[in-house]
Amino acid sequence: MPKINLRGVQKYAVMFILIILMVLFSFSSPYFLTIRNLTNIITQNTYFIILAIGLSFVMIGGGIDLSVGWQMSLVGVVTAMCMTLYNLPVWLSVVIGILLGTFLGFFNGVIVANIKVFPLIVTIATSTVFQGVSYIISQAKTYRSYPEEFLFIAKEKMLGMPFDVWLTIFIVVFASFVYYRTSYGWNVLALGGNEEAARLAGIKTKAMKISVYTICGFFTAIATMVMIAKANTTNSSFGPGTEFTALTAAIVGGISFMGGEGNMLGLVTGVFILAVLGNGMQLAGWGTYAQYIVKGIILLGAVSFDELQKSFRGKTRKPAPDQAPTAKSQ
Amino acid sequence: MQAPILTVKNLTKTYPGVVALNDITMSFEKGEVHALLGENGAGKSTLIKAISGAIEPDSGSIIFEDKNYIKMSPGSARENGVAVIYQEFSLVESLSVAQNVFLGEKRGLLVDNKDIKKRAAKIFEQMNVNIDPAAQVRKLSPAKKQLVEIAKAVSANARILIMDEPSAPLCASEVETMFEIIGKLKRQGVTIIYISHRIEELFRISDRVTVMRDGRYIDTLSTKSTSRKELISLMVGREMREYYPKRSTEPGEIVMEVRNISGLGDENISFSVRKGEILGVAGLVGSGRTELASILYGAMPKESGETWIEGKKREIHSPSQAIEYGIGLIPEDRKHHGCIIFASVKFNIVLSIFNRTAKFFIVDLKAHNKTALYYKEKFNIKTPSLEQKVINLSGGNQQKVILAKTLAANTSILIFDEPTRGIDVGSKQEIYNLMSELVDQGKTIIMISSEMEELLGMSDRLIVLCEGKYMGEVPKEEFDQRHVIELASGNC
Numbered sequence: 120m121p122k123i124n125l126r127g128v129q130k131y132a133v134m135f136i137l138i139i140l141m142v143l144f145s146f147s148s149p150y151f152l153t154i155r156n157l158t159n160i161i162t163q164n165t166y167f168i169i170l171a172i173g174l175s176f177v178m179i180g181g182g183i184d185l186s187v188g189w190q191m192s193l194v195g196v197v198t199a200m201c202m203t204l205y206n207l208p209v210w211l212s213v214v215i216g217i218l219l220g221t222f223l224g225f226f227n228g229v230i231v232a233n234i235k236v237f238p239l240i241v242t243i244a245t246s247t248v249f250q251g252v253s254y255i256i257s258q259a260k261t262y263r264s265y266p267e268e269f270l271f272i273a274k275e276k277m278l279g280m281p282f283d284v285w286l287t288i289f290i291v292v293f294a295s296f297v298y299y300r301t302s303y304g305w306n307v308l309a310l311g312g313n314e315e316a317a318r319l320a321g322i323k324t325k326a327m328k329i330s331v332y333t334i335c336g337f338f339t340a341i342a343t344m345v346m347i348a349k350a351n352t353t354n355s356s357f358g359p360g361t362e363f364t365a366l367t368a369a370i371v372g373g374i375s376f377m378g379g380e381g382n383m384l385g386l387v388t389g390v391f392i393l394a395v396l397g398n399g400m401q402l403a404g405w406g407t408y409a410q411y412i413v414k415g416i417i418l419l420g421a422v423s424f425d426e427l428q429k430s431f432r433g434k435t436r437k438p439a440p441d442q443a444p445t446a447k448s449q
Numbered sequence: 450m451q452a453p454i455l456t457v458k459n460l461t462k463t464y465p466g467v468v469a470l471n472d473i474t475m476s477f478e479k480g481e482v483h484a485l486l487g488e489n490g491a492g493k494s495t496l497i498k499a500i501s502g503a504i505e506p507d508s509g510s511i512i513f514e515d516k517n518y519i520k521m522s523p524g525s526a527r528e529n530g531v532a533v534i535y536q537e538f539s540l541v542e543s544l545s546v547a548q549n550v551f552l553g554e555k556r557g558l559l560v561d562n563k564d565i566k567k568r569a570a571k572i573f574e575q576m577n578v579n580i581d582p583a584a585q586v587r588k589l590s591p592a593k594k595q596l597v598e599i600a601k602a603v604s605a606n607a608r609i610l611i612m613d614e615p616s617a618p619l620c621a622s623e624v625e626t627m628f629e630i631i632g633k634l635k636r637q638g639v640t641i642i643y644i645s646h647r648i649e650e651l652f653r654i655s656d657r658v659t660v661m662r663d664g665r666y667i668d669t670l671s672t673k674s675t676s677r678k679e680l681i682s683l684m685v686g687r688e689m690r691e692y693y694p695k696r697s698t699e700p701g702e703i704v705m706e707v708r709n710i711s712g713l714g715d716e717n718i719s720f721s722v723r724k725g726e727i728l729g730v731a732g733l734v735g736s737g738r739t740e741l742a743s744i745l746y747g748a749m750p751k752e753s754g755e756t757w758i759e760g761k762k763r764e765i766h767s768p769s770q771a772i773e774y775g776i777g778l779i780p781e782d783r784k785h786h787g788c789i790i791f792a793s794v795k796f797n798i799v800l801s802i803f804n805r806t807a808k809f810f811i812v813d814l815k816a817h818n819k820t821a822l823y824y825k826e827k828f829n830i831k832t833p834s835l836e837q838k839v840i841n842l843s844g845g846n847q848q849k850v851i852l853a854k855t856l857a858a859n860t861s862i863l864i865f866d867e868p869t870r871g872i873d874v875g876s877k878q879e880i881y882n883l884m885s886e887l888v889d890q891g892k893t894i895i896m897i898s899s900e901m902e903e904l905l906g907m908s909d910r911l912i913v914l915c916e917g918k919y920m921g922e923v924p925k926e927e928f929d930q931r932h933v934i935e936l937a938s939g940n941c
Contacts, residue, residue: 300814302807309800312789319748319778319786320800320854321769380791
């Protein structure tokens with residue numbers, strides 16, 4: 120197992136922060152620490168976790184995808200229109216939506232892999248494209264009231280838990296397995312760890328790059344299904360903004376902005392830290408706008424911490440015993 | 450004799466696990482050319498960085514005539530007339546020559562371009578060189594860039610000019626020009642601290658030589674009264690002879706033949722290499738050796754040419770194909786190309802094989818453990834555990850990890866690009882022994898190196914490149930440093 124994904128302090132620090140937040144908020148509001156509220160926090164955030172896991176493939180692979188929000192918008196309206204406007208069967212609508220999402224990711228990947236521009240800029244550009252396409256297709260209309268079979272995703276309970284919670288757990292476990300035990304996951308780690316070294320070691324980095332964006336698109340589409348099933352309505356403005364939460368959660372959860380590392384449990388914790396903060400602040404009567412400020416500061420803090428940790432690790436090199444390593448200065 | 454212009458006293462600098470400078474005390478006279486000699490890792494670069502204020506020593510002091518500094522800053526170094534010309538030029542490529550020459554000058558808000566052009570032209574006239582002050586630096590040859598660097602130092606009224614391997618990018622005639630300029634500066638009373646690997650050069654231009662080894666000051670000798678042999682033995686701390694391992698086998702049949710390879714500036718390069726042979730590739734910086742390695746390994750596209758391996762023509766368009774045909778590369782830039790420094794030793798060792806050994810995408814953890822452990826013991830990789838991150842290992846051990854990664858992929862033709870750069874003397878010896886063992890086991894090595902001693906000591910045969918052209922082959926019987934250097938600095 121590559122120890123590449125263990126980040127010492129941060130791994131426990133995020134858990135600790137989550138617990139502290141929960142203690143603080145349970146003092147500030149009597150409603151916070153109720154089963155009902157906690158259940159709400161979980162069920163309202165399943166699609167963020169799925170989205171963040173999709174994004175984690177890109178980020179651990181050393182890239183970034185800021186277009187996932189508008190991918191969700193486009194996939195959402197297309198799926199909803201298939202069901203409500205064209206009366207296609209639910210399964211077909213879902214398949215069309217997921218194929219579309221996967222294609223959007225693939226589209227990003229092909230561009231990022233072929234023109235050597237920062238993926239940040241590429242995905243800002245493609246997100247604008249997706250935005251335009253989404254509004255043209257939806258004609259800026261809202262599509263609501265989906266068939267029961269579709270709402271099943273968010274409503275139906277299996278063994279006491281909603282289907283989407285089970286789906287999320289499955290995806291978390293699956294993604295962890297991919298990173299720890301499969302050659303694909305190791306390729307992603309190698310790609311993000313050092314692209315050129317990975318290429319020279321014989322790893323097909325270009326194909327890998329395309330694939331991580333494609334996988335991101337796939338998971339983004341699944342997250343979209345959960346999102347619109349929960350809301351039972353969608354239009355083109357559903358989705359944008361989620362990329363920010365998913366990105367922040369991923370970084371807070373220890374997925375390095377520079378790639379090469381991250382673990383899924385940290386990522387889930389990261390999502391819940393943001394969720395608890397939002398929920399707690401809401402209950403404490405802070406309103407939505409103050410939350411934006413806090414979330415922005417958290418993102419800055421997490422990125423600085425990531426950077427700090429990288430340089431810190433570089434400096435405190437413990438040399439191997441009985442060995443006089445080479446002078447760094449040369 | 451007047452007081453020295455610069456003295457360093459008990460200077461010590463440690464990096465975690467490395468004593469880069471160990472209690473160095475020495476002084477430099479006004480108007481002398483003082484050479485610093487030592488192997489990679491001897492501490493020369495650290496010393497000049499301390500003098501120029503680029504790093505902060507842990508203890509000791511730096512004394513300019515009568516001013517005593519415990520810690521030097523780049524600003525106060527400049528005030529005291531220190532100018533450094535590093536191996537990597539610090540020129541702004543997009544600006545003109547004149548703008549670069551006066552870049553550090555304190556001045557008002559506006560720049561009088563005409564004026565600085567005139568003043569730059571005057572400096573070049575004094576130096577007796579022909580460079581257009583209006584030219585863009587990007588368009589200059591390395592030699593001209595170096596002259597711009599020197600002009601920059603002159604314009605800043607440098608009293609102490611430090612030159613780190615200044616001759617590395619230059620060909621023979623350009624080196625002559627540089628020596629003339631150094632002579633002129635010296636007569637004007639400028640102290641030159643000259644760092645070079647090339648011992649011949651030191652005899653040409655230096656007055657005194659200080660030898661350093663493993664961060665320690667060894668001795669300062671008057672160039673007139675020392676010999677090459679003495680310097681080398683001071684430098685390595687033992688006789689050269691026992692440095693390179695004896696080999697027990699003779700090269701066998703041809704395993705790889707390269708025909709008319711062109712690309713990345715290389716033109717029509719052909720050679721062959723035998724089983725159990727070390728083929729050295731000599732050439733100056735910029736001669737196209739690393740480019741040749743990249744092409745052979747499929748890391749960079751070639752324009753034309755053929756590669757034949759064991760009698761079969763092979764098309765190699767990517768590193769993964771090269772590995773498939775048994776070619777491995779141990780790249781020059783270990784940290785950026787050779788390994789993933791933030792990943793574990795184990796992960797790096799299996800980097801080239803985990804895809805091939807995976808069954809239905811499931812990696813074979815047990816086999817990987819075994820492989821990593823095998824190489825850790827075989828190569829004596831010093832690491833507390835296989836989970837240790839590679840960044841925490843010393844240069845020599847990092848190189849062993851990279852070698853393990855390459856060999857784990859079952860490669861038999863190994864291209865070593867500067868295999869011992871930045872590696873301390875003890876580990877160097879280990880790397881040489883490993884290379885020697887490998888060829889004895891029937892592997893083939895193509896070795897690129899800038900260290901002539903190493904090339905002559907290790908190779909069975911040499912080929913020499915100059916500016917992307919094949920200059921010829923030198924068999925072991927004709928190994929002679931001067932001859933090789935002449936070939937390498939060929940028709941330029």
